[in-house]
Amino acid sequence: MDWISFFENWIWFGCAATGFAILFNVPKRTLIAIFFMGALGGSVKLLIVHWNNSVVLGTLLGAAIIGFLSIYAAHFRHSPPFVFAIPAVIPMVPGSYAYNTMKGIIRLTNNTGTADFVALLNETVTKGLLTLFVLMAIAVGVVAPMLLTRRDSAKEIKVPLPHFKQEKTAKEK
Amino acid sequence: MNAHKPRVIGALLLEIGALLMGSGANTNRVRLTIGRIAKSYGFKVDFLITHRAIMLTLNDKNQHFFSEIKQTYASVPNFKMVSGISKLSWRIVEEKPPLDTVWNEIERLKGLSPYPRIIVLSTVALACSSFCRLAGGNFTEMLMVFVASFCGLFVKQELSKKKVNPYFSVFLASFITTMLCGGVGFWYPYEHDNMTFVTSILYLIPGIPLINSMSDILDGNSLNGMMRAVNGLVISFAIASGLLIAILIFNVA
Numbered sequence: 001m002d003w004i005s006f007f008e009n010w011i012w013f014g015c016a017a018t019g020f021a022i023l024f025n026v027p028k029r030t031l032i033a034i035f036f037m038g039a040l041g042g043s044v045k046l047l048i049v050h051w052n053n054s055v056v057l058g059t060l061l062g063a064a065i066i067g068f069l070s071i072y073a074a075h076f077r078h079s080p081p082f083v084f085a086i087p088a089v090i091p092m093v094p095g096s097y098a099y100n101t102m103k104g105i106i107r108l109t110n111n112t113g114t115a116d117f118v119a120l121l122n123e124t125v126t127k128g129l130l131t132l133f134v135l136m137a138i139a140v141g142v143v144a145p146m147l148l149t150r151r152d153s154a155k156e157i158k159v160p161l162p163h164f165k166q167e168k169t170a171k172e173k
Numbered sequence: 174m175n176a177h178k179p180r181v182i183g184a185l186l187l188e189i190g191a192l193l194m195g196s197g198a199n200t201n202r203v204r205l206t207i208g209r210i211a212k213s214y215g216f217k218v219d220f221l222i223t224h225r226a227i228m229l230t231l232n233d234k235n236q237h238f239f240s241e242i243k244q245t246y247a248s249v250p251n252f253k254m255v256s257g258i259s260k261l262s263w264r265i266v267e268e269k270p271p272l273d274t275v276w277n278e279i280e281r282l283k284g285l286s287p288y289p290r291i292i293v294l295s296t297v298a299l300a301c302s303s304f305c306r307l308a309g310g311n312f313t314e315m316l317m318v319f320v321a322s323f324c325g326l327f328v329k330q331e332l333s334k335k336k337v338n339p340y341f342s343v344f345l346a347s348f349i350t351t352m353l354c355g356g357v358g359f360w361y362p363y364e365h366d367n368m369t370f371v372t373s374i375l376y377l378i379p380g381i382p383l384i385n386s387m388s389d390i391l392d393g394n395s396l397n398g399m400m401r402a403v404n405g406l407v408i409s410f411a412i413a414s415g416l417l418i419a420i421l422i423f424n425v426a
Contacts, residue, residue, distance in 0.1 A: 012303035019300025020380065024197070024250040025287050027257075042307075079256040080202065082388075086252075090380045096308065099371045102413040103420070139387025147391070155263065 006043065013042030013091050021087035030084055033073040037088040041066040045092055056133045059092050063141025071145050074155075085142045094134040101128040179231040179239035181272065182214050187243040188279060189258055190220070190227045195246030196254040199385045200394040203227075206262045213266045224400045250381055257282040290330070297376045298323040305372040314369050317357055321373040325350030329377070340411045347374045347415030355423035374416060379408040 017038020021031055041062040048058035066088045070081035077084075104124030112120070140147075186207050193203045200222055211218035211231065220229040230240040261278050264270060287293070301322040302315040310318070325346045332342035354369040382405035389398035 009307055012306045016300040016303040016307070019296040019298075019303070019376075021252075022288050022293055022296045023300075023376065024252050024381070025254075026252040030252075030256075078260060079252075080198075080259045082199070082202070083252045083256050086381060086384055089384070090378070091304070091307070093375075093378055093380055093383075095304070095375045095378060096371050098409065099367075099413075099416070102409075102417065106417055135383055136387060139384050139391065142384065143388050143391055 006046070009046060010039045010043050014039035016091040017042075017088045020090040024087055026083055026087065027077075027079060030073070030077050030079050033077055034084055034087050037066050037069050037073065037084060038091055040069070041088055042091050055094075055130065056137050059094075059134050060137035060141050062092060063089050063138045064144045065141075067142045067144045070142075081145075082142070089138050089142060092134070092138055094131050097127045097131040097134065100124075101131055104128075177214060177272065179216065179233055179237050182211065182216060183229060183231045183239040183241055185272065185275065186211055186218065186231070187227055187229055187241060189262075190222065190229070191243050191245045192254055192279070192283075193258055194222065194224075194227065195248055196251040197248065197381045197385070198255045199392070200389050200397045201392040202255070202259075204394075206258065210262050210265050213269065222394075222397065224397060224404075251287075253285050253287075254282050257285070294323050294326055294330075297326055301373055301376050304375050305368060308368050308372055310368050310372070317354060318369055318373040321350045321353040321369070322376050324353055325374070326376055340407055343377055343408055344411040344415045347377055347412045348418055349415075350374050351416050351419035352422070355419050359423060370416065370420065374412055377408070377412050379405040382408065 014035040018031060018035045021034045026034065044065055045055075045058040045062035048061055049055055052058070066085055067081075070084040070088070073079075073084045074081040101124055104120060104127060107120055108117070108124060189210065190203050190207050193206060203222055204220075207220060207229070208218060215233065217232045218229065219232075220227060224245070226242050226244050228240075228242045230238060232238045257278075261275065261282075265275060298319045302319040305315050305318040328349050329342050329346035332345060333339065337345075350373050351370050354373050358369065382401045386398045386401035386405060389395070389401060
């Protein structure tokens with residue numbers, strides 16, 4: 001694997017996540033966290049796709065990492081976890097698969113021969129199912145920490161915070 | 174704390190629920206926030222949340238009850254609002270501030286200015302060109318994608334200011350974006366035609382409806398999940414139809 005292009009992709013994933021964060025009007029204090037989470041999740045996905053050639057598994061793990069990091073970020077930056085998680089996972093949304101599915105469906109409406117039709121149907125259905133499963137993997141990955149810890153709110157999940165923060169919360173209580 | 178009338182608290186809860194639903198929070202968050210605030214004021218609350226309206230009944234210990242329906246606000250993603258209301262709800266639970274303070278805070282959150290338009294346009298366009306780069310495009314194509322999605326988003330914002338049907342404005346934005354990409358490619362052909370087409374419209378993808386629909390279904394709010402999924406699908410269909418018309422015009426393989 002080419003490490004320079006890997007690092008470059010890291011930056012592009014971060015830029016894409018930040019762009020969507022600004023489109024969704026997130027608080028300013030969360031932008032840096034979103035950049036790094038988007039970059040990290042995206043590069044985990046790339047690594048796993050490179051290693052295992054499975055987009056669905058890669059997306060699931062990438063989204064799960066973003067999901068767990070969003071809990072930490074929520075405690076540090078005082079926003080709900082999904083404010084971090086949704087912009088950060090947007091770069092993983094399978095745009096090109098969805099495009100190919102739609103294009104395939106339109107082509108299927110043409111009156112083609114049986115052999116062509118079966119080949120095209122095969123490709124279209126594969127791309128369509130991939131789109132669906134990647135989307136499901138994103139959603140499951142993002143809510144994974146909530147499902148695993150069985151808590152209603154991220155505030156109830158204990159995370160190891162730096163010393164001064166613990167003191168402050170103890171005083172507030 | 175002095176007891177509040179159910180009417181006053183009911184209006185506050187409905188306002189908060191409607192704001193959250195309109196800013197792109199998932200149903201579980203709306204449910205938890207309303208329940209948390211009502212509990213801290215000592216009321217029992219039952220409610221029905223749908224995409225368009227919230228129906229709520231409050232009961233207090235003296236058999237007084239209050240019931241009202243409120244329309245949710247138009248759906249514009251605004252995570253500043255979600256974040257602010259989340260903080261506000263914890264403040265209500267922990268400090269029990271007077272109601273005036275709570276309403277002032279809500280008004281302040283409503284009045285928060287969004288990012289400057291030029292920054293929104295350019296960062297979103299940069300995001301689309303990042304997608305182009307990730308898909309393997311070169312720098313010329315990135316520039317093209319940047320310009321196309323910049324113009325497309327501008328058109329979409331103008332249309333939503335004029336209250337055009339949201340699906341139609343997505344369709345038009347997608348069509349204009351891909352026409353720009355295809356038009357330039359027609360005169361100066363670049364290496365990967367498909368790539369610019371696919372990546373330049375990615376700013377339109379309905380990320381919030383699709384992800385929220387899945388998380389709603391996982392939380393057991395199946396009906397709301399279905400509504401959001403249908404919304405996401407129709408947006409995807411609008412994007413695809415704008416794209417496909419441009420593809421037919423330029424005849425890209």
